[in-house]
Amino acid sequence: MPTLFRFVSLLPLGLLHVMGAAMGWLVFWASPTYRRRFLDNAAAAGYAFAQVRAAVGHAGRMVAELPRLWLGDLPACRIENAECVERAWAAGKGIVFLTPHIGCFELSVQAAASRWGPEHGPITILYRPARQRWLAEVMRTARNRPGVQAVPTALNGVRQMIKALRRGEAVGLLPDQVPPEGQGQWAPFFGREAYTMTLAARLAQQTGAAVVLARCERLPWGRGYVLYLEDLSMPLSDSLDAAVRQINQAMEHTIRQCPGQYLWGYARYKQPRVEQSAEVAA
Incomplete structure (x- = not known):
């Protein structure tokens, strides 16, 4: 499998996206559970299937492009509105980059790191090691x-993120990810209650870091990507409850910019899993 993974990483991006789109549609029609969740989540956000059908293929593209990205x-990635990031760096308190499961979120951090890492240090992200030994090794690299x-x-990973922000560096998170029990709270997301991480809000509140929204869209026919960046519409609230709701609203706003590339099949409204707590600690 590692050899196949490395071989796939050498294929042209356009070919990977064609293969991925076919895979996305195959899974959509083969799995009634996935298809029902996709349609239900899109409907909750007010979208008919015709408006988000492109997201079926983009879910497969996301999987197919991973070997290349890792x-x-x-790949070529143009950055739009880099000025908001430059303003955040000038404030000197670090940056919390937030992106939902949209487009090529794996590339979001890589593109930002390539642009600003040499001057401002690495971007710190959280990741969960894979259970398969070979895949865990690939992911670690x-x-x-x-x-x-x-x-x-x-907890140690969260502490490292806090230290990075206090050094004036950046961190990256997917705040629409369902956290383990005890690490989030229920808050509205597209009109339905969803268990939502508090980590993103806590990091910004405790360190004074700027919050920057990001979405990395795929261009047609493997021509690359565009990373769109923007500030929150208003400063993050000092209240944790209000800040969590505010971040959910920001994720909704980001998704509505390109609903055809969001992972509508993601189990956003599931019950959180039970796991050792990783609360933010000073």
């Missing part, structure tokens, strides 16, 4: 790409 050369520092989803 082991190959960095791939997630620590130049300018990216991957830390475990545990």
Whole structure:
């Protein structure tokens, strides 16, 4: 499997996206559970299937492009509105990059690290090691790409993120990810209650770091990507409850910019798993 993974990483991006789109549709029609969740989540956000059908293929593209993103050369990625990041760096308190499961979120951190890492240090991200030994080894190598520092989803990893922000560096999170029990709270997301991480809000509140929203969209026919960046519409609230709701609203806003590339099949409204707590500690 590792050999196949490395071989796939050498294929042209356009071919990977064609293969991935076919795989996405195959899974959509083969799995009634996945298809029902996809349609239900999209409907909750107010979208008919015709409006988000492209997301079926993009879910497969996300999987097919991973070997290239982890082991190959960095694909072409244009950055839009880099000025908001430059303003955040100028404030000197670090940056919390937030992106939902949209487009090529794996490339978001790599592109930002390539652009700002040499001057401002690595971007720290959390990751959960894979259970398969070969995949865990690939991920350990791939997630620590130049300018990216991957830390475990545990208390020690959270502490490293806090230290990075206090050094004036950046961290990256997917705040629409369902956290383990005890590490989140229930908050509205597209009109339905969803268990939502508090980590993103706590990191910004405790360190004074700037919050920057990101979405990395795929261009057609493997022509590369565009990373769109923007500030929160208003400063993050000092209240944790309000800040968590505010971040969910920001994720909704980001997703509505490109609903055809969001992972509508993600189990966003599931019950949280039971796991050792990784609360933010000073």
